Every structure is written in C-alpha cells, then in structure tokens.
Amino acid sequence: MGAAKIAIAVSLLITMGVLWLALSGHFHDPLLLGFGLFSAAFCVFLAWRLHILDAETSPYHHIISLLVYLPWLMGEIIKTNIIVVRTVLSPDMILTPRLVRVKHLPRTDLARTIFANSITLTPGTVSIDMDADEIIVHALLKEMVNPADFANMAARSARAAGENPITTDEGKAS
C-alpha cells in the first residue's frame, strides 16, 4: 500500500466525514460524532476491500477545470431547453429527428464520460450508444447536429478533464 493510496484513502475519509456531518447535523455530541467517524472509516475499509481505491475515487485534482466548464454547460443547457420547450408547446409541432455519429472523441475515459454526459444533459441531443471511436447521438431538430458544436463541446470537456489536445504541458498546471 503506497503513499498515493493512503492519500486517496484519507481524502475519501474526509469526504465521507463531511457528508456525514452535512446529512446528520450533529456537531456537538461526542458519542454520535464517534459513530459517524466509525461509519466513514468503515466505508473506506469496504472500498479498500473492493479494490476500488484508485485515482477515480478522489477526482479532486480536476476540480478547478470542472468549475470552469460548469457555467458554460449551464448556459448551453438553458439555451437548448428554451428551444425544446418552444418546439414542444407550439401548436404546429414540426420535428426533424436525426441520428448522427460523432467522431473525434477525447482520449481519456474521464473526458469521454464528461462529453457523453454533456450531450445527454443538453435537451435535444441524447447519446444513445458509445463505441471505441464514436458516439451515436439522437437529435430532436436538425439544427442541433452541427458538427462544429460537437467539436467545440468535445474540446471543452477534454480541457475540463485536464487533458489538453494542443499543448500537453498546460493542462497539468491547474
């Protein structure tokens, strides 16, 4: 058990403890605080037994780039929401559903996950199937399958996961 694994275990323990405090609301009773600490430590022990204590358990080194990505995603969600609601509530409903394949995905698993989840989170596009090098996307309107938009979102989600497609050194700094 190396030093990196112990750091991950401690960060998981702190997260569990903060979650327990927020959900229970007991701050003063030492007995209950002890029980909370015990249950948090037991969860970390179970995670260790399950062999899932790896870098994915504590994704804290990407948190700044994720916080930069989130406002842009919220803006996109609001824009597409208004389009979808207007389409659905108009009396003469005109739909142009499309099924497209999006290629040129980000490389790392985390960046791919963020990209596919972002596609699904913006209403009007849903990622249906994912393969090693493409995502099949269903879109409600044909204006939503512009390849430049997908490329932009892929580049942004790659940056959010700490992966920089152009210069590899800059992404590690944050």
Add this chain to the structure above:
Amino acid sequence: MSTVLEILHIARFGLAGVFLLGGGFFVLAGAIGVLRLPDFYTRLHAAGVTDTMGSTLILLGLMLIAGFTLLSVKLALVGLFLFLTSPTATHAVANAAHKAKLKPLLGTYRQTRKGDNEGGSQ
C-alpha cells in the same frame, strides 16, 4: 437600515417565487412533451427538460427560501445527485432501446392543429 433589509427580504422571496414557478413551468412543459411527442427517442428529449432545468430552478428557489442553513446543503446534494444520475439513467434507457433494435422515427414529422399527422419518412 431596516428598509434596506426589508427590500432585500422581499427581493429574496420574490426571486424564490419566480424560480419556483419557472421550475414548475418547465416540469409541466416536459410532461406535456412526453405525452405529445410521437416516438420513444423524441420523448427522451422532453424528459430531459424536466431533469435539468425544472429540478435546478425548483431546488434553487427552495434554497433561497431556506437561506444559509444545513437544509440548503441537503437541497444542493439532492440537486447534485439528480444532476449526476439523470443523464446516466436517460442514456441507459436509450441504449437499452437501441440494443433492442427499436427503430427511431427519422425525417420530418408534422403535427398540425387539426390532429392529422404526417411524417416518418426515412
């Protein structure tokens, strides 16, 4: 001094009301969409409206009412869980339908006020 506080108080609850009613509107619009749209894959998009915009607005409105308390933290956790699980659940349903070879409706679909539908041309 007290008038400034009163104005802030009114503004806070007014904004909370706008958020709550806006969230309710988006949830209703999503439900109408799920009932109205023609096939399964298009209904997914309408369900997404409820999951993202509706839940975010309603939880933000409730957090404004609750103020800086532990309750707001819990509401934020509810929002976080919904934000993380809803795209996964949507993708799981869509992927299951796709794997079961459910054909999507493609091309141009029109539904006019008289109720006559046309479309579904490949």
Add this chain to the structure above:
Amino acid sequence: MIFATTLMLMGAMTLMLARLLRGPELYDRVLAVNSFGTKTVLFLCVFSFLIGRPDGVDIALLYALMNFIGTIAILKFFRYRALDVALSRMPSRNTRKKAGAKS
C-alpha cells in the same frame, strides 16, 4: 407560490402516469417511471417546505438514489432476464477488444 408549484408538480405527475399507462413500448414505460421518480423527488422537497417540516428533504435524497438504482435494475433485468449477472461477464470495451484480437 409554494402551493402553486406543488399543484404544477402534481399535474405533471398525472401526465406522466398517463404516458405510463399508454406507452406502447416497454422503454416508454421505463422512461415514464424514471421521470415520475424525478418529479416525486422534487415534490417531496417542495411539499416538506409547504407543511413546514424539512425532514422530507432527507427522504427526497434517499428517493433520488433509489429511483436511479431501480431504473438500472429494471433495464438490467429486461436485458439479461436475470439480476445475478456478474459485472465481469457483461461485455465491456476491454473484453470486446480482447475478443477482437483473438479472432
């Protein structure tokens, strides 16, 4: 305004029940159940504010997690017709790659 939001959520839940009963495909029904669950979570939050007992938010938190697990369980059951399928036996990206290399 909290009361109006509660009424709107109840209306949306009724519409979702209509889709649940009408839905021609199994997947329409699963989608309706999942969306109904999301609305239930929001309804629990708003309703606990309406009656002034904020404990309902804890139940909403639990319901959000159980709704997700329930949806995944239903989909898994109808795909494999069993729930005791080990994760390691499901086809993943890595195993598919390995199978492709072998053949």
